[in-house]
Amino acid sequence: MANPWRIAAMGLVVTVLGWFLSPMISLLVNKFFSSLFDASRKIQELAIHTVPKLEQMLREIEEQRMHRKAKKERSAVQHLDELAKIVKSALYEAEDILDLIDYHRIERDIVGGDDDGDDAPHAGSNWHQHIRDAIHACIDCCKNRSAELLPIHRAPSVSLEFSSCCQSVLIWSTNWFQVARDYRDYWSYEVVGITGYYQEDGVAVDSFLPSIARWKLGRRIEKLENTVADVEKSPLLNQKSSGTWNDIVNMNRRSITSSSTRKVFGRDMERDTIRSMLREGPDDSAASSSSSKCYSVICIYGIAGSGKTTLAQYVCDHEKEDKDRYFDTIMLIYISKAYRLEDIFRDMLDEITRNRHSEITDCKGLEAKLVENLRGKRFLLVLDDLWVHDENHEKLLSPLNAGKAGSRILVTTQSKEAALGSNRLIAISDLEEEQYFSMFMHYALDSTVFDDREFIPIGRKIANKLNRSPIAAVTVAGQLWRNPDIRFWQTTANLDVLNKTKGALWWSYNQLVVDVRRCFQYCSIFPRRHEMERDNLVRMWVAQGFVKDNDGHKEDVEDVGQDYFHDLYSCSFLQLKRKVTSDISSGEYFTVHDMFHELAVTIAGSDCVRIDRGIVTEHLPKHVRHLCIECYSGAEFPEQILKLANLRTLIMCNSVGGMSKDDFERVLTRLRKLRVVHLDLQDLSTVPACIGELKHLRYIGISPSLFNDITLPAEFTKLYHLHEFWFSPSIDLHFTSPARMGNLINLRYMHTWKGLDIPDIGRLTLLRNLFRFTVRKDKGYEITQLEHLNSLSFRLFIDHLENITSREEAALARLADKAHLKDLTLRWGGDDEHSTTPRATDPELEAEVLQELRPPSGITSLCIRDYSGARYPSWLSGEDDQGDLPALKYLMFWGCNGSSVPPMFGERFSLLYQLSVAGCSWSSLPDNLDCLTMLKELIVQECPNMQSLPTLPRSLTSIVVSDCNRSLEKSCQTRGHPNWQKIRHIRYKTIR
Structure with a gap:
């Protein structure tokens, strides 16, 4: 009788073999399973068709919304608002899917799947090894999962619930099955020569995504496709508005890099009146007493968008330009509805001293500092957009009495009640009709080269619709300037929506392309009148994926963002x-005008939210994508924010306290879709390892309250999408895995001030800033690492150039190709830990190296330090046809003790402003200095061999000769001596 155990074993073997062989049979016969679920095809459809369709839907919804709102169809507007939420959510989801796919593609290219135990084995390994790896993986999985998910031996059996046990078994089985299935797939594909179901850009999705991940992505994409189909059925999107909005948007767009210059119209009389009022009042020489105020108040009032701020700024500009400066200091301060005294005092100090005094943490300390800086000074303080009088106003004005009599406060407000008790009120008037029309046409047609006669009557018709609102004129005219097509102007002239200022702003917004609209909406997360640095804001837009090169050009994405x-x-x-x-x-x-800020907040809806002091006072919609916490107080981080699973932006602004490191870890653990993070932290020594799970992260900024060293974990090198990281300037960064920092192939900016001491930095080919690069003989630190870093900009300091071994090696740095560099320092030796022994010099090699380190032609500042070469390069003398440096303004030679013969500067240094020579062995200055006709400053220090001066250019206004040869210094001070004669015409002379 047959052994039943043997039969069962044979049956099991047959079953397992069939299970392993089935994919080969299926794929080779009819590829049934690949047609059933083809993830790559779905992803391609998503990128090419679904995303553009969603963007088009969003544009149509916004256009229909404006059209319906103009007709006061409230129910239709509400329905369109709901559709907009659905489409926006779908668009975000589509972007996240594509972003995740791209992340795993980069991961596969970088690490090849060998860093994590759950990755599939490399293609190309033999199949016997695949089987052994699969067996070991399954055994390990069994051990781990049995310990983690089936802890039956650790608890009494009576306490185990049957459902929990079943759930644990199911999870364990699924994980075990997934591991085996992935190894099976790789092994079977390898045998039959199949690497994936579908190739996109030469990469198969199957090759870097596990089966379950592909299945989940497929489900997510199917939901998106269903959403698109449902929205398309809406009758509101199948109607064409009478305004023919698509024609308006798609007409001839002007692609010019500059628009009309800013200009003030029709306010000269009011400006002069206010300037006269600023000088009227008590005797300026009278000292202010304890019972009297040193200042008086003037108030400009009017409706929003009427030009109050423009007029106040116009007054300030003329006061600053006045030769007989009346006021010692001028401050223009914006006052928000819910302002904090600390912020206003800091703003005032910044206007006076260019220092916000962040070291002072309490309001009383700031007030004392303000009193100190105002004492004895006659000031002009503009309080822009002041609201109704409240108790804080008295506290705000309290330190101002330290000023000099004759000081003035100029208030702009929408209500006379906020005039701080002043009876000197100026109601801002409408511009005269012709003044208004001149302003409108200035912004609509300025600098055009075509005949504008046919545009003038149409322009007048449009201007008449705008009710003389300055902000409406500038905004609508700006859109007309961007589209100088007579049909566009004619269509615009017939729009009733322009009859109201808000309608004009909304219309102007709708002329923007979809991606630009999203960028504008993003600005709503910042507080009103918040100052946004241009380049930083553009990089945030790029990080969010708002910026796209839709025309298919090879233009850098940041340049598109600048457009x-x-x-x-x-x-x-x-x-x-x-x-x-x-x-x-x-x-x-830059700032956003209040009316535009209100528009951005309205349009963005629940996508963009701002909360004050980290206190959530109302329900946060679950679909919030971008969040700014203003004036965070350092309290426990709100749980409601941690539930926002779709959050993409988390920014702290004007914080008064930092987030704890525990809360920081909770944020990183739970908010996995973050793309932009900028936080103020209480104390941080090590960034949590869970940061490596933020697969969408592009921008991270950390400002600790204590300036200590910070260590980045090994997981930081898994942020393959990271564009930029920013840390406080005084912080030293340490890397757990410095060799793997080169994995961050999308990194563009590292704001660390001290540079990055990591190997193979040449892999970061998109890098734009590298403040310092130290050349070593160690592998990964050669000068050749700079070869492909052609996007480097601003400043670059290269030291220890003595470690370059040949002229050919220096040439591979290709410094001349770094077209965006402005400031370059080349140094032999150094003053850091890499200078452990005195360096041996090879004058001939150093000369050859410097010859090959020719800077880019756009350089504005060049410093050569500790150079001991036998001669100076031909690109300095102008002998090299490729060595022209026409933009150079600052040229420095420090510690150059090689050749005693200085370089002969070429006449092509036409913009050179300053020449500095310090600690050099030169016997004289170059003989042809007089050809530098723009040279203003000459500095010569610690040059003992120098005894005479050449003929100096007449353009020089300042010269310093110090710690040089005693005879040179004495001759420069001896009347009648040739050296004295040569510096006689120079206004500022320092000889010591």
């Missing part, structure tokens, strides 16, 4: 607040 920004600026959606400029970098800060 979006200009679209908003040209139509006054964004307004320039202030500029911070230098020869190295520049920062432009």
